[in-house]
Amino acid sequence: MYKQKTTNAANQTGLAASIETPEPAANGGGYIVTNLSGVPANYRGVFVKAQTRINSFIRTKKRRVRINGKVVLVGINIDASVRPIDGPGGVLGRAGPTAVASSDRLPVTGIMQFDTADLAEMARRGTLEDVILHEMLHVVGSGTLWAYKGLIVGAGGSNPRFMGRNAIAEYRRISSGNPTSIPVEGDGGQGTRDSHWDERAFGDELLTGFLSGRKRPLSRMSLASLVDMGYKIDLRKADPYRLPSLEEGMMSSILHAPYIMERPDFDVLDAVDDIQDFDNAA
Numbered sequence: 040m041y042k043q044k045t046t047n048a049a050n051q052t053g054l055a056a057s058i059e060t061p062e063p064a065a066n067g068g069g070y071i072v073t074n075l076s077g078v079p080a081n082y083r084g085v086f087v088k089a090q091t092r093i094n095s096f097i098r099t100k101k102r103r104v105r106i107n108g109k110v111v112l113v114g115i116n117i118d119a120s121v122r123p124i125d126g127p128g129g130v131l132g133r134a135g136p137t138a139v140a141s142s143d144r145l146p147v148t149g150i151m152q153f154d155t156a157d158l159a160e161m162a163r164r165g166t167l168e169d170v171i172l173h174e175m176l177h178v179v180g181s182g183t184l185w186a187y188k189g190l191i192v193g194a195g196g197s198n199p200r201f202m203g204r205n206a207i208a209e210y211r212r213i214s215s216g217n218p219t220s221i222p223v224e225g226d227g228g229q230g231t232r233d234s235h236w237d238e239r240a241f242g243d244e245l246l247t248g249f250l251s252g253r254k255r256p257l258s259r260m261s262l263a264s265l266v267d268m269g270y271k272i273d274l275r276k277a278d279p280y281r282l283p284s285l286e287e288g289m290m291s292s293i294l295h296a297p298y299i300m301e302r303p304d305f306d307v308l309d310a311v312d313d314i315q316d317f318d319n320a321a
């Protein structure tokens with residue numbers, strides 16, 4: 040998440056509201072289905088937009104998973120909510136997976152919770168859409184599943200690196216030299232470091248840990264990192280992106296707002312019981 044100071048143990052929701060098979064038409068049958076009943080009507084559109092964007096590049100098939108004793112065909116069910124937490128600043132919210140499937144170790148359910156006061160401020164500044172997309176990608180697993188998937192080395196140290204080969208291949212396409220790993224954010228506290236691309240190296244890219252710039256592209260490297268986690272992804276859906284120049288990198292580190300959200304203090308990963316995945320069997 041974009042980070043800002045320490046989180047508290049806010050009430051967490053349980054599993055996403057049950058989603059039956061077949062999907063309600065309103066959700067378009069996409070891999071991600073977001074329950075927006077806890078989101079005020081004026082904010083729902085931006086959540087839907089983020090969901091639509093992510094569903095446009097995830098090609099992974101849904102699988103049958105037992106949730107609360109009920110077998111459902113599911114990609115990721117997300118419970119989104121907006122509620123007063125602590126006023127402007129401080130805790131902005133949290134987002135991440137709450138359960139993964141034991142078969143593919145990818146998220147089945149997740150939450151996105153935002154502080155009413157901060158959401159209003161982000162809407163005013165025009166950053167809300169990118170922040171929602173960034174947070175929803177944390178639910179998908181970006182940053183939140185790197186350690187679980189064995190994709191990061193040096194976590195907790197001064198030079199954490201992402202090791203996924205698909206993302207590295209994309210990094211090589213845009214960088215000089217022949218890098219064998221990707222620099223991960225080593226600054227900021229828990230929730231920023233070890234779970235984002237390094238701000239100095241990647242500037243305004245959407246999945247750095249600090250909100251900066253006016254446009255925040257979602258690069259092929261970021262999409263390829265989802266492939267490293269086990270997703271099937273259409274990389275052509277990435278935004279155009281180039282690395283910041285040395286000068287821009289220095290400017291960025293001076294000018295960017297040290298944004299600003301807190302990582303969820305839950306760790307993912309109670310596997311749910313899978314039954315046979317008919318779609319992918321044999």
Ligand SMILES: [Zn+2]
Binds near residue numbers: 040235247248
């Ligand atoms: Zn983040």
